Amino acid sequence: MNLVAFQTIVVKEIMRWTRIWSQTLLPPAITMTLYFVIFGNLIGSRVGEMDGFDYMEYIVPGLIMMSVITNSYGNVVSSFFSSKYQRSIEEMMVSPVSNWVILAGYVGGGVLRGLLTGLIVTIIASFFVDLQIHNIWVVFSVVFLTSVLFAIGGLINAVFAKKFDDVAIVPTFILTPLTYLGGVFYSISLLPEFWQGVSKLNPIIYMVNAFRYGFLGSSDIQIGVAFAIILVFIALLTSFAIYLLNRGIGLRA
């Protein structure tokens, strides 16, 4: 593996999202602060407990995960598409850097932004709730793997995107609804049995619940199943992304 090339792409990505920090790091901080104030403090106090926890405490892991998912995905989709649009992706295509390294580099950049955003949101959350951690390893592994998964998803989206509108379609019409319905704000045990079954078709529910388990020790699903699902999705999306890059779909005429 060409480690210099990998490092080059990751550093390039870090420089990109730090250069435009007001578009990449600031918005999630503001949005999540509003969530904590409105849903946590104002409405949350009227909701009462959820699965035996304060509502505010209950939604924190989901909100952190939501920001990680959005930023990991958003970073790769916008950066890779912008490279395609400006044709600077050709710099890599003419060089001997392998498609595995290109994928790993972009995913690395996306994961770092996702995790940094998650950290920022966690710090903000700590001003509103007394954060407890049930299992630190579950917290780290779930957030890392989820970030990887959505960063790969962002790259696949960018490969197919032909215009800037295409970059926004998946986050707006698929990712956001799935995240909101992914147990960020409620326990699926509150739903009728049929809708609980439907909810379990949503992969994000497994990630949010596994992450929440890491913090609170409470989950609607089995942790082992959640890890298995995340890993299977990573394997599938990685294979698909490599297939697309090898074939040059969306990149080579």
Added chain:
Amino acid sequence: MTKALSIKDLCKTYDNGTQALKGISLEVEEGDFFALLGPNGAGKSTAIGVISSLVNKSAGKVEVFGHDIDTDLTNAKKQLGLVPQEFNFNMFEGVEQIILQQAGYYGISRKEAKKRAQPLLEQLGLWDKRDAQSRELSGGMKRRLMIARGLIHEPRLLILDEPTAGVDIELRRSMWDFMENLNKEKKTTIVLTTHYLEEAESLCRNIAIINHGEIAENTSMKGLLAKLDMETFVLDTTGLPTQMPELNGYDVRVRDETTIEVDVHKGAGVNGVFQELSKHDITVLSMRNKANRLEELFVRLVESPKGGSVA
């Protein structure tokens, strides 16, 4: 000796059915300065795209210094540097950053890349602009940035796709010197596409002309120019008689009251033109080719129905 570039029966048909390349074959010797010419849409950029892995070929074989792009793409890419026709760098990145990143893609450490970048940027007059965002550069500077980027990994074969398009005469000439020096001193094999035929004629030793996706001509520059059977000269005189006399052995056309065009066939020589004009008391002040010699041949080649003979 291994060929720097070997293309055999290369075909490319785009998804919309356009046949951009119809089985072209050509070879470029190591150390050569090779011109790849053709009118717009002839297939030059498609051929370059295939060689540099930016375009998928439909059929045929391409080797760069003996490395087949189908079976040994990584090594083929290591030998190759590309300066594309259109600006394709990130407009928000800095000049030096772009160069260092490109080196990184080739596995060159940042320390080594920095060592190589300074003389390269200095030679191309970009060192003072190393921290500027690329979008702040002038058109000529952007072209030079692309050359620096294409050279940072010290390729053995450099493909320059219209590198002097849109740059002023002074800069164009300094870029010619740079390219000539690169070819002579560093022994870099260069493939050049250009619409400035004077550029190709003065720099290149061998030439291929593509037309409608086919090779219309592939020979040495000298060999091609030797095929020119007639040249047209423009002569400025002190004045012409009211009725322009016929010049024995030459076709003459009057352009205005002091200027004539004379067709001189191969072997006829131009001395006879002066002798004929002297007979009629016409004094010549200056003389020039109506068109660049290569340009005349080029026009004839691309205008002939099958891109065939120029004789």
